[in-house]
Amino acid sequence: MTQPPTYAQEKAVALEAVTAAAHLCQQVRQEQVEAAGKPQALEKEDRSPVTVADFGSQALICRALAAAFPQDPIVGEEDAADLRSSDRAPQLEQVTRYVQTFAPEASPSAVLDWIDRGNGAVGDRYWTLDPIDGTKGFLRGDQYAVALALVVGGKVQLGVLACPALSFGGNSPGLVFVAVRGQGAQMLPWSATGLGSPQRIQVVTGVDAPEFRMVESVESGHGDQGRQGRIAQAAGIHQPSIRMDSQAKYGAVAAGQAALYLRLPSPKTPDYREKIWDHGAGVMVIEEAGGRVTDIHGRELDFSLGSKLINNQGIVASNGTLHDRVIAALQEG
Numbered sequence: 001m002t003q004p005p006t007y008a009q010e011k012a013v014a015l016e017a018v019t020a021a022a023h024l025c026q027q028v029r030q031e032q033v034e035a036a037g038k039p040q041a042l043e044k045e046d047r048s049p050v051t052v053a054d055f056g057s058q059a060l061i062c063r064a065l066a067a068a069f070p071q072d073p074i075v076g077e078e079d080a081a082d083l084r085s086s087d088r089a090p091q092l093e094q095v096t097r098y099v100q101t102f103a104p105e106a107s108p109s110a111v112l113d114w115i116d117r118g119n120g121a122v123g124d125r126y127w128t129l130d131p132i133d134g135t136k137g138f139l140r141g142d143q144y145a146v147a148l149a150l151v152v153g154g155k156v157q158l159g160v161l162a163c164p165a166l167s168f169g170g171n172s173p174g175l176v177f178v179a180v181r182g183q184g185a186q187m188l189p190w191s192a193t194g195l196g197s198p199q200r201i202q203v204v205t206g207v208d209a210p211e212f213r214m215v216e217s218v219e220s221g222h223g224d225q226g227r228q229g230r231i232a233q234a235a236g237i238h239q240p241s242i243r244m245d246s247q248a249k250y251g252a253v254a255a256g257q258a259a260l261y262l263r264l265p266s267p268k269t270p271d272y273r274e275k276i277w278d279h280g281a282g283v284m285v286i287e288e289a290g291g292r293v294t295d296i297h298g299r300e301l302d303f304s305l306g307s308k309l310i311n312n313q314g315i316v317a318s319n320g321t322l323h324d325r326v327i328a329a330l331q332e333g
Protein backbone atom coordinates (compact mmCIF):
# COMPACT_ATOMS: atom_id res chain seq x y z
CA MET A 1 0.00 0.00 0.00
CA THR A 2 1.36 3.44 -0.87
CA GLN A 3 1.60 5.84 2.05
CA PRO A 4 -0.01 9.29 1.67
CA PRO A 5 2.55 12.09 1.32
CA THR A 6 3.56 13.61 4.66
CA TYR A 7 4.17 17.11 3.25
CA ALA A 8 6.82 17.58 5.94
CA GLN A 9 8.97 20.00 3.92
CA GLU A 10 5.91 21.91 2.72
CA LYS A 11 4.72 22.28 6.31
CA ALA A 12 8.11 23.50 7.56
CA VAL A 13 8.54 26.03 4.73
CA ALA A 14 4.94 27.27 5.03
CA LEU A 15 5.19 27.68 8.79
CA GLU A 16 8.41 29.65 8.60
CA ALA A 17 7.18 31.89 5.77
CA VAL A 18 3.77 32.57 7.32
CA THR A 19 5.20 33.46 10.73
CA ALA A 20 7.78 35.81 9.16
CA ALA A 21 4.94 37.48 7.23
CA ALA A 22 2.85 37.73 10.41
CA HIS A 23 5.79 39.44 12.09
CA LEU A 24 6.00 41.94 9.22
CA CYS A 25 2.25 42.62 9.50
CA GLN A 26 2.53 43.28 13.23
CA GLN A 27 5.40 45.72 12.63
CA VAL A 28 3.31 47.61 10.09
CA ARG A 29 0.30 47.59 12.38
CA GLN A 30 2.29 48.91 15.33
CA GLU A 31 4.16 51.57 13.37
CA GLN A 32 1.50 52.74 10.94
CA VAL A 33 -1.94 51.90 12.22
CA GLU A 34 -1.63 52.14 15.98
CA ALA A 35 0.99 54.92 16.12
CA ALA A 36 -0.55 57.02 13.35
CA GLY A 37 -3.98 56.58 14.89
CA LYS A 38 -5.61 56.32 11.50
CA PRO A 39 -5.66 53.64 8.86
CA GLN A 40 -3.10 53.96 6.08
CA ALA A 41 -4.83 52.12 3.30
CA LEU A 42 -4.77 52.31 -0.46
CA GLU A 43 -7.73 51.36 -2.55
CA LYS A 44 -7.70 48.55 -5.11
CA GLU A 45 -9.68 48.63 -8.34
CA ASP A 46 -12.60 46.85 -6.64
CA ARG A 47 -12.39 49.56 -3.92
CA SER A 48 -11.33 47.10 -1.22
CA PRO A 49 -8.53 48.33 1.06
CA VAL A 50 -4.92 47.15 0.79
CA THR A 51 -1.90 48.16 2.88
CA VAL A 52 1.88 47.93 2.65
CA ALA A 53 1.53 44.92 4.96
CA ASP A 54 -0.61 42.98 2.42
CA PHE A 55 2.09 43.50 -0.22
CA GLY A 56 5.00 42.82 2.14
CA SER A 57 3.41 39.63 3.43
CA GLN A 58 2.72 38.33 -0.09
CA ALA A 59 6.29 39.20 -1.20
CA LEU A 60 7.88 37.31 1.72
CA ILE A 61 5.74 34.19 1.38
CA CYS A 62 6.06 33.99 -2.41
CA ARG A 63 9.83 34.42 -2.11
CA ALA A 64 10.05 31.48 0.30
CA LEU A 65 7.76 29.22 -1.76
CA ALA A 66 9.53 30.08 -5.02
CA ALA A 67 12.89 29.14 -3.47
CA ALA A 68 11.70 25.82 -2.00
CA PHE A 69 9.14 24.75 -4.63
CA PRO A 70 10.01 26.57 -7.87
CA GLN A 71 7.53 24.51 -9.92
CA ASP A 72 4.49 25.26 -7.76
CA PRO A 73 2.03 27.95 -8.89
CA ILE A 74 0.85 30.38 -6.22
CA VAL A 75 -2.61 31.93 -6.39
CA GLY A 76 -2.37 34.97 -4.15
CA GLU A 77 -4.84 37.74 -3.46
CA GLU A 78 -2.62 40.71 -4.25
CA ASP A 79 -1.33 41.94 -7.59
CA ALA A 80 1.88 43.95 -8.02
CA ALA A 81 0.09 46.05 -10.68
CA ASP A 82 -1.50 47.92 -7.77
CA LEU A 83 2.02 48.94 -6.66
CA ARG A 84 3.75 49.46 -10.02
CA SER A 85 2.41 52.86 -11.08
CA SER A 86 4.74 55.81 -10.46
CA ASP A 87 2.34 57.44 -7.98
CA ARG A 88 2.68 54.34 -5.80
CA ALA A 89 6.51 54.65 -5.61
CA PRO A 90 6.44 55.80 -1.94
CA GLN A 91 4.41 52.72 -0.96
CA LEU A 92 6.75 50.41 -2.91
CA GLU A 93 9.64 52.01 -1.06
CA GLN A 94 7.95 51.29 2.27
CA VAL A 95 7.09 47.70 1.35
CA THR A 96 10.72 47.14 0.35
CA ARG A 97 11.97 48.53 3.65
CA TYR A 98 9.75 46.19 5.67
CA VAL A 99 10.64 43.17 3.51
CA GLN A 100 14.38 43.93 3.94
CA THR A 101 14.05 43.25 7.67
CA PHE A 102 13.50 39.59 6.75
CA ALA A 103 15.18 39.41 3.31
CA PRO A 104 18.12 41.83 3.26
CA GLU A 105 18.62 41.36 -0.50
CA ALA A 106 15.17 42.82 -1.27
CA SER A 107 15.06 45.64 -3.84
CA PRO A 108 11.92 47.32 -5.21
CA SER A 109 12.10 45.28 -8.40
CA ALA A 110 12.67 42.01 -6.50
CA VAL A 111 9.66 42.81 -4.29
CA LEU A 112 7.46 43.37 -7.36
CA ASP A 113 8.70 40.09 -8.87
CA TRP A 114 7.96 38.16 -5.67
CA ILE A 115 4.46 39.63 -5.45
CA ASP A 116 3.94 38.70 -9.12
CA ARG A 117 4.70 35.06 -8.28
CA GLY A 118 1.27 35.15 -6.69
CA ASN A 119 -0.35 35.48 -10.12
CA GLY A 120 -0.17 31.75 -10.75
CA ALA A 121 -3.04 29.65 -12.03
CA VAL A 122 -4.91 26.89 -10.27
CA GLY A 123 -3.49 23.50 -11.30
CA ASP A 124 -3.29 19.96 -10.00
CA ARG A 125 -0.91 21.15 -7.27
CA TYR A 126 -0.85 24.81 -6.21
CA TRP A 127 -0.65 27.12 -3.20
CA THR A 128 -3.25 29.71 -2.36
CA LEU A 129 -2.37 32.71 -0.23
CA ASP A 130 -4.20 35.48 1.54
CA PRO A 131 -1.33 37.68 2.77
CA ILE A 132 -3.73 39.55 5.07
CA ASP A 133 -7.16 38.08 5.39
CA GLY A 134 -9.49 40.54 7.09
CA THR A 135 -7.71 43.73 6.00
CA LYS A 136 -10.62 45.68 7.49
CA GLY A 137 -9.98 44.02 10.87
CA PHE A 138 -6.26 44.72 10.50
CA LEU A 139 -6.99 48.41 10.02
CA ARG A 140 -9.57 48.55 12.81
CA GLY A 141 -7.19 46.95 15.33
CA ASP A 142 -9.22 43.72 15.41
CA GLN A 143 -8.61 40.20 14.09
CA TYR A 144 -6.79 39.35 10.88
CA ALA A 145 -4.92 36.30 9.57
CA VAL A 146 -2.11 35.31 7.24
CA ALA A 147 -3.46 32.25 5.43
CA LEU A 148 -1.62 29.77 3.21
CA ALA A 149 -2.89 26.46 1.85
CA LEU A 150 -1.53 23.76 -0.42
CA VAL A 151 -4.12 22.21 -2.75
CA VAL A 152 -3.54 18.92 -4.57
CA GLY A 153 -6.15 17.34 -6.84
CA GLY A 154 -8.76 19.97 -5.94
CA LYS A 155 -8.54 19.26 -2.20
CA VAL A 156 -6.64 21.17 0.45
CA GLN A 157 -3.81 19.06 1.91
CA LEU A 158 -2.03 21.57 4.18
CA GLY A 159 -3.15 24.76 5.88
CA VAL A 160 -1.23 27.31 7.94
CA LEU A 161 -3.14 30.15 9.57
CA ALA A 162 -1.41 32.82 11.63
CA CYS A 163 -3.68 34.99 13.78
CA PRO A 164 -1.40 37.56 15.48
CA ALA A 165 -4.19 39.23 17.48
CA LEU A 166 -6.09 36.12 18.55
CA SER A 167 -6.06 34.62 22.02
CA PHE A 168 -8.32 32.35 24.04
CA GLY A 169 -8.73 32.37 27.78
CA GLY A 170 -6.76 35.50 28.61
CA ASN A 171 -3.40 34.40 27.18
CA SER A 172 -1.27 36.95 25.36
CA PRO A 173 -2.34 37.38 21.73
CA GLY A 174 -0.85 35.39 18.87
CA LEU A 175 -1.91 31.93 17.66
CA VAL A 176 -0.85 29.85 14.69
CA PHE A 177 -2.94 26.92 13.42
CA VAL A 178 -1.39 24.17 11.28
CA ALA A 179 -2.96 21.08 9.76
CA VAL A 180 -1.93 18.43 7.24
CA ARG A 181 -4.60 16.08 5.89
CA GLY A 182 -4.65 12.91 7.97
CA GLN A 183 -2.29 14.27 10.63
CA GLY A 184 -4.60 16.25 12.92
CA ALA A 185 -4.66 19.97 13.70
CA GLN A 186 -2.31 21.87 15.96
CA MET A 187 -2.34 25.27 17.60
CA LEU A 188 0.89 27.04 18.62
CA PRO A 189 1.27 30.21 20.67
CA TRP A 190 3.11 32.80 18.57
CA SER A 191 4.71 36.16 19.24
CA ALA A 192 7.37 38.25 17.52
CA THR A 193 9.97 36.28 19.50
CA GLY A 194 8.89 32.95 18.04
CA LEU A 195 6.60 29.94 18.24
CA GLY A 196 5.67 28.03 21.39
CA SER A 197 5.01 24.32 21.62
CA PRO A 198 2.25 22.78 19.52
CA GLN A 199 -0.95 21.59 21.12
CA ARG A 200 -3.39 19.22 19.43
CA ILE A 201 -6.82 20.83 18.98
CA GLN A 202 -10.27 19.34 18.66
CA VAL A 203 -13.73 20.75 17.90
CA VAL A 204 -16.39 20.62 20.63
CA THR A 205 -18.31 17.37 20.78
CA GLY A 206 -21.96 16.65 21.43
CA VAL A 207 -25.07 17.99 19.76
CA ASP A 208 -26.80 20.12 22.37
CA ALA A 209 -24.79 22.22 24.74
CA PRO A 210 -25.96 25.47 26.32
CA GLU A 211 -22.52 27.01 25.86
CA PHE A 212 -22.34 26.40 22.07
CA ARG A 213 -21.71 29.54 20.05
CA MET A 214 -21.84 30.63 16.45
CA VAL A 215 -19.09 32.79 14.95
CA GLU A 216 -19.67 35.15 12.01
CA SER A 217 -18.02 38.08 10.24
CA VAL A 218 -17.86 41.55 11.74
CA GLU A 219 -18.72 42.98 8.31
CA SER A 220 -22.48 42.80 7.80
CA GLY A 221 -21.98 43.06 4.01
CA HIS A 222 -19.96 39.81 3.96
CA GLY A 223 -22.88 37.66 5.06
CA ASP A 224 -26.48 37.68 6.24
CA GLN A 225 -26.37 38.27 9.96
CA GLY A 226 -30.17 38.11 10.42
CA ARG A 227 -30.49 34.72 8.77
CA GLN A 228 -27.25 33.48 10.37
CA GLY A 229 -28.78 34.18 13.79
CA ARG A 230 -32.03 32.38 12.90
CA ILE A 231 -30.24 29.31 11.52
CA ALA A 232 -28.01 29.08 14.60
CA GLN A 233 -31.13 29.18 16.80
CA ALA A 234 -32.77 26.47 14.70
CA ALA A 235 -29.65 24.34 15.16
CA GLY A 236 -29.94 24.70 18.93
CA ILE A 237 -27.43 27.52 19.56
CA HIS A 238 -28.84 30.13 21.90
CA GLN A 239 -25.77 32.12 22.99
CA PRO A 240 -25.10 35.46 21.27
CA SER A 241 -22.84 35.15 18.23
CA ILE A 242 -19.15 36.00 18.29
CA ARG A 243 -18.19 38.48 15.56
CA MET A 244 -14.68 38.13 14.27
CA ASP A 245 -12.81 39.20 11.13
CA SER A 246 -10.88 36.82 8.88
CA GLN A 247 -10.23 33.08 8.97
CA ALA A 248 -9.58 33.42 12.71
CA LYS A 249 -13.21 32.18 12.77
CA TYR A 250 -12.02 28.78 11.52
CA GLY A 251 -9.43 28.73 14.31
CA ALA A 252 -12.16 29.47 16.87
CA VAL A 253 -14.24 26.48 15.72
CA ALA A 254 -11.22 24.17 15.40
CA ALA A 255 -10.08 24.98 18.94
CA GLY A 256 -13.57 24.42 20.36
CA GLN A 257 -14.28 28.07 21.15
CA ALA A 258 -17.31 28.05 18.84
CA ALA A 259 -19.36 25.17 17.45
CA LEU A 260 -20.38 26.78 14.16
CA TYR A 261 -19.18 29.36 11.60
CA LEU A 262 -21.88 30.62 9.24
CA ARG A 263 -21.26 32.71 6.13
CA LEU A 264 -24.52 32.94 4.23
CA PRO A 265 -24.73 34.94 1.00
CA SER A 266 -25.39 38.62 1.62
CA PRO A 267 -28.76 39.74 0.22
CA LYS A 268 -26.83 42.67 -1.32
CA THR A 269 -24.46 40.37 -3.24
CA PRO A 270 -26.40 37.13 -3.81
CA ASP A 271 -24.15 36.07 -6.69
CA TYR A 272 -20.89 36.55 -4.76
CA ARG A 273 -18.59 33.55 -4.98
CA GLU A 274 -16.08 32.88 -2.20
CA LYS A 275 -12.35 33.22 -2.98
CA ILE A 276 -10.16 30.16 -2.53
CA TRP A 277 -7.61 32.05 -0.37
CA ASP A 278 -10.34 33.10 2.08
CA HIS A 279 -11.06 29.46 3.00
CA GLY A 280 -8.33 26.97 2.04
CA ALA A 281 -6.21 27.11 5.20
CA GLY A 282 -9.22 27.36 7.53
CA VAL A 283 -10.97 24.36 5.97
CA MET A 284 -7.95 22.14 6.55
CA VAL A 285 -7.62 23.24 10.17
CA ILE A 286 -11.30 22.54 10.99
CA GLU A 287 -11.45 19.22 9.14
CA GLU A 288 -8.34 17.96 10.90
CA ALA A 289 -9.74 19.10 14.24
CA GLY A 290 -12.70 16.77 13.65
CA GLY A 291 -15.15 19.27 12.13
CA ARG A 292 -16.87 19.59 8.77
CA VAL A 293 -16.99 22.30 6.10
CA THR A 294 -19.42 22.53 3.17
CA ASP A 295 -21.31 25.26 1.34
CA ILE A 296 -24.89 26.19 2.29
CA HIS A 297 -26.28 23.35 0.15
CA GLY A 298 -24.13 20.77 1.95
CA ARG A 299 -21.76 20.48 -1.01
CA GLU A 300 -18.05 19.89 -0.53
CA LEU A 301 -15.89 22.92 -1.46
CA ASP A 302 -14.24 22.46 -4.87
CA PHE A 303 -10.81 24.11 -5.04
CA SER A 304 -10.07 22.92 -8.58
CA LEU A 305 -12.02 25.50 -10.58
CA GLY A 306 -10.02 28.73 -10.39
CA SER A 307 -9.62 31.54 -7.90
CA LYS A 308 -13.29 31.39 -6.88
CA LEU A 309 -15.36 28.54 -5.44
CA ILE A 310 -17.72 28.88 -8.41
CA ASN A 311 -19.60 25.64 -7.67
CA ASN A 312 -20.29 26.62 -4.08
CA GLN A 313 -22.35 29.24 -2.28
CA GLY A 314 -21.59 30.52 1.20
CA ILE A 315 -19.89 28.49 3.94
CA VAL A 316 -21.06 26.25 6.77
CA ALA A 317 -18.20 25.16 9.05
CA SER A 318 -19.15 23.16 12.10
CA ASN A 319 -18.00 20.80 14.80
CA GLY A 320 -19.48 18.01 12.65
CA THR A 321 -22.29 16.92 14.94
CA LEU A 322 -24.35 20.07 14.20
CA HIS A 323 -23.76 19.99 10.47
CA ASP A 324 -26.73 18.05 9.12
CA ARG A 325 -29.09 19.97 11.35
CA VAL A 326 -27.74 23.29 10.02
CA ILE A 327 -28.03 22.19 6.38
CA ALA A 328 -31.60 21.00 7.03
CA ALA A 329 -32.48 24.35 8.63
CA LEU A 330 -31.03 26.16 5.61
CA GLN A 331 -33.14 24.06 3.26
CA GLU A 332 -36.24 24.94 5.21
CA GLY A 333 -35.72 28.67 4.83
Ligand code: AMP
Nearest residue numbers: 134217219221222223245246269272278
Ligand atom coordinates in the same frame (compact mmCIF):
# COMPACT_ATOMS: atom_id res chain seq x y z
P1 AMP B 1 -14.41 38.37 6.88
O1 AMP B 1 -13.38 38.99 7.72
O2 AMP B 1 -14.85 37.01 7.33
O3 AMP B 1 -15.57 39.28 6.60
O4 AMP B 1 -13.75 38.02 5.49
C1 AMP B 1 -13.04 38.95 4.75
C2 AMP B 1 -13.16 38.54 3.31
O5 AMP B 1 -14.48 38.73 2.86
C3 AMP B 1 -12.32 39.36 2.37
O6 AMP B 1 -11.05 38.77 2.24
C4 AMP B 1 -13.10 39.32 1.07
O7 AMP B 1 -12.47 38.49 0.12
C5 AMP B 1 -14.44 38.70 1.44
N1 AMP B 1 -15.62 39.39 0.88
C6 AMP B 1 -15.67 40.57 0.23
N2 AMP B 1 -16.93 40.83 -0.18
C7 AMP B 1 -17.70 39.80 0.20
C8 AMP B 1 -19.11 39.48 0.06
N3 AMP B 1 -19.94 40.31 -0.55
N4 AMP B 1 -19.54 38.29 0.58
C9 AMP B 1 -18.70 37.47 1.22
N5 AMP B 1 -17.37 37.72 1.38
C10 AMP B 1 -16.87 38.86 0.89
Ligand code: MG
Nearest residue numbers: 130133134278
Ligand atom coordinates in the same frame (compact mmCIF):
# COMPACT_ATOMS: atom_id res chain seq x y z
MG1 MG C 1 -9.31 37.67 2.55
